[in-house]
Amino acid sequence: MTSSSNCFFLGSLVVSLLLFLGSTSTMALTKDINSTCYRYSVDNSFVHNKTFCLQTLTAYPPAVSATNMVELVKVTLDLGSTQAKERAGFVAGLEKEPTFKKYFEMCSESYATIVNNFRGARLCMEDGAAGAAGASITILETYDDTQRVKDTIGKNTDKASKKLMEMTLVMEDFVAIANAAISVIF
Structure with missing residues (x-):
């Protein structure tokens, strides 16, 4: 009888310890995600949409x-x-859109640059925290390209421009999330 109660006690202790360790790592993760979502972005405002980030x-x-x-x-x-x-794929699909032809080249170049900036920043992070400075600079440059797209198509009323504007505004949220995450370690 004593040995089965000892086994039950030890089994309960192990399960409790595993649950505690799991919740501890979840708390640390939640802290990192919260830190990211509440950091300032490049323009000294909070991440564009904290709820979206979280x-x-x-x-x-x-x-x-x-x-x-x-x-x-x-x-x-x-x-x-x-x-x-x-988004670059969406822009590529607009090449033959008659109302979008005059904006195609600039939007296509801007999104190609955005893709390359994310890749470049990711390469910088292969050096760990030491690469954060380079990653930060690269991601900050991405805001210029999203702004170019917004400035070029912002007042257009055609369906393609409106859709790309929506996509670009959300793209800015992804840029802000990356920028905020980098700033936590930079």
Whole structure:
């Protein structure tokens, strides 16, 4: 009888310890995600949409499984790169759109630069925290390209321009998330 109660006690202790360790790592992760989403962006305002940032990172498995802040930065850069590629693909599909022809080249170049900036920043982060300065500069340059797109198509009323404007505004949120994550370690 005594041995079965000891086994039950030890088993309960192990389960409790595992649950505690799991919640501790979740708290650290939540802290990193919260730190990212509440950091200042390039223009000294908070990340464009804190709720979007929190929902995006907590629902994105690679962000949730990041083991430290450097890994979280890499995840935000990979996520931004993926989003930029999708938008570049959308722009490429507008090449033959008659109402968009005069804007195509500039928007296409801007999104190609955005994709390259995310890739370049990610490469900088291969050096860990030491690469944060280079990654920060590269991501900050991305704001210029999103602004170029907004300035060029912002007042257009055609369907393609409106859709690209929406996509560009969300792209700025991904840029701000990456910038905020980098600034946590920089």
